[in-house]
Amino acid sequence: MAKKISRRELLGLGAVSVAGGLVIFGNKTEAATPGRSSGYGSDVPLKRTRDNRPYWDESYSGGRVDVRPLPPARPGKDYAPVVVPNGVVLQFKIVNGVKVFHLIAEETDHAFDPGLKAKCWGFNGRVNGTVIEAVQGERVRIYVTNRLPVATSIHWHGFFLPNGMDGVGGLTQPYIKPGETAKYEWTLRQHGTLMYHSHHDEMTQMGMGMIGMFVVHPRNPAPEYRVDRDFVLLLSEWTIEAGTARPNTLKMNDFNILTINGKVFPSTATLVCKTGDRVRIRLGNLGAMDHHPLHIHGHHFRITATDGGDIPLSAQWPEATVLVGVGQTRNIEFIADKPGDWAFHCHMTHHVMNQMGHEFPNMVGVKPGDLDEKIRPLLPAYMTMGQTGMDMGKMAEVMPMPRNTISMKGAAGPFDYISMGGMMTVMKVRDGLTDYDNDPGWYEHPEGTVAMKASDEELRRNGIM
Numbered sequence: 001m002a003k004k005i006s007r008r009e010l011l012g013l014g015a016v017s018v019a020g021g022l023v024i025f026g027n028k029t030e031a032a033t034p035g036r037s038s039g040y041g042s043d044v045p046l047k048r049t050r051d052n053r054p055y056w057d058e059s060y061s062g063g064r065v066d067v068r069p070l071p072p073a074r075p076g077k078d079y080a081p082v083v084v085p086n087g088v089v090l091q092f093k094i095v096n097g098v099k100v101f102h103l104i105a106e107e108t109d110h111a112f113d114p115g116l117k118a119k120c121w122g123f124n125g126r127v128n129g130t131v132i133e134a135v136q137g138e139r140v141r142i143y144v145t146n147r148l149p150v151a152t153s154i155h156w157h158g159f160f161l162p163n164g165m166d167g168v169g170g171l172t173q174p175y176i177k178p179g180e181t182a183k184y185e186w187t188l189r190q191h192g193t194l195m196y197h198s199h200h201d202e203m204t205q206m207g208m209g210m211i212g213m214f215v216v217h218p219r220n221p222a223p224e225y226r227v228d229r230d231f232v233l234l235l236s237e238w239t240i241e242a243g244t245a246r247p248n249t250l251k252m253n254d255f256n257i258l259t260i261n262g263k264v265f266p267s268t269a270t271l272v273c274k275t276g277d278r279v280r281i282r283l284g285n286l287g288a289m290d291h292h293p294l295h296i297h298g299h300h301f302r303i304t305a306t307d308g309g310d311i312p313l314s315a316q317w318p319e320a321t322v323l324v325g326v327g328q329t330r331n332i333e334f335i336a337d338k339p340g341d342w343a344f345h346c347h348m349t350h351h352v353m354n355q356m357g358h359e360f361p362n363m364v365g366v367k368p369g370d371l372d373e374k375i376r377p378l379l380p381a382y383m384t385m386g387q388t389g390m391d392m393g394k395m396a397e398v399m400p401m402p403r404n405t406i407s408m409k410g411a412a413g414p415f416d417y418i419s420m421g422g423m424m425t426v427m428k429v430r431d432g433l434t435d436y437d438n439d440p441g442w443y444e445h446p447e448g449t450v451a452m453k454a455s456d457e458e459l460r461r462n463g464i465m
């Protein structure tokens with residue numbers, strides 16, 4: 001029966017059927033969207049190669065560029081668009097059945113926080129916040145215009161594409177010189193959480209901000225793949241010394257600005273969810289040197305995909321912290337079933353700080369006296385780590401800050417100062433939410449559910465004092 005289905009019919013079946021069709025037809029199938037299932041369900045029966053090795057998914061890279069595409073999908077109708085906190089999805093046009101994007105690499109005045117701006121390099125007027133979104137089976141044509149003062153090239157990270165579209169300057173294409181526009185075009189033969197970034201003078205150009213996320217939705221996603229909230233968060237790190245106007249991309253270790261979609265807490269937009277929402281967070285890391293263990297409070301999640309593709313349901317594992325290595329993406333999914341203001345942050349304690357300097361002696365337990373007052377005329381940004389640690393939030397309120405700097409950590413919270421900055425945001429889960437677009441304010445805790453100072457009477461009753 002299967003052999004009687006024509007190729008044209010096969011193309012029209014969509015990804016779920018096509019994934020099944022692959023098993024029937026074997027490697028010779030040339031459908032536009034073969035390979036992976038449209039969501040987690042596929043513990044596809046293992047095929048065996050001729051020499052009886054276990055089957056391994058084909059990559060579909062290289063070779064043909066004329067793979068027949070499926071029609072362009074429409075946001076809201078054929079797929080549920082992603083949510084990009086502090087960012088946007090890049091607009092597209094459809095020209096003769098092809099989705100056409102225009103990516104513009106340019107210098108941009110970027111605000112990591114209202115108090116900290118720098119001249120960075122980014123795309124279409126944004127830094128780390130321009131997401132390309134498409135659907136499996138579509139043909140994409142991406143024009144890249146270079147408005148930078150130097151040559152560049154753009155690599156499509158994790159994609160199956162013809163080798164010459166891979167974007168490694170010098171290796172697979174000539175550089176895009178200042179003022180030039182290059183064309184990349186291929187048919188998307190996979191879905192997933194993928195990325196794009198400069199692949200020329202990477203340390204400088206990626207460090208200046210030339211990185212982005214590229215989400216490819218499956219066609220006809222299986223029920224277990226569908227979510228209510230689909231967030232995209234790109235992690236990166238920077239060195240911006242106090243009072244300077246550009247990132248210092250020569251720094252290898254002492255990064256002092258740790259960002260989510262180009263922002264530091266408290267400028268990171270909250271992740272607003274309704275109680276019971278199925279949530280996916282797509283995390284990517286294109287920072288220079290550090291891997292980030294992202295931790296969520298009050299919930300646990302499953303790790304459901306990497307930049308290599310979906311993890312079948314039976315192989316997904318539960319976590320409360322996911323390590324996102326440099327050059328990796330991870331999808332996590334969970335049900336936001338607990339109302340509250342839940343922190344979501346990198347668990348490296350130095351990564352929830354802003355503009356932290358590390359070349360100072362440890363002063364815990366030491367009385368600093370008037371050290372700060374004596375040093376500050378020489379080093380305006382100097383601040384001694386206090387004898388009991390750092391209470392930067394409150395200090396920032398009373399101490400004048402050098403120009404173009406931000407508090408090392410912290411923001412005003414509903415109870416007191418929140419002593420985190422950097423790679424941190426808050427997931428706000430609320431009952432009966434009617435609108436995702438406005439921050440619902442701070443959580444109102446049910447009576448008796450907040451940790452407060454215990455009374456003497458209570459302490460006596462419990463044998464504490």
Ligand SMILES: [Cu+2]
Pocket residue numbers: 258290291292293346347348351423
């Ligand atoms: Cu980190």
